Amino acid sequence: MVTVKAGVARDQFPEIINRAAYAKERTVVTRRDKEVAAVVPIEDLRLLQEIENHMDVEEALEALKEAREKGTISLESLKAELGL
Secondary structure: OEEEEHHHHHHOHHHHHHHHHHOOOOEEEEEOOEEEEEEOOHHHHHHHHHHHHHHHHHHHHHHHHHHHHHOOOOHHHHHHHHOO
């Protein structure tokens, strides 16, 4: 993985994009010595999105299980409980 300062990334953006697309290289962009962004191959992004989707499904299934076990309340009851 390559790390570049934001100004360098700005000047070399086409090259960074090409390296991500064709060489599958990941580039981390820093500003004031802090990592602030990354340019990654699209395959990496798609994998990350799949992982996030899987985690969302797992969390939703857990929420449904909890709702079945503990029950639910109506929106009107929740509003009343919160004083809305």
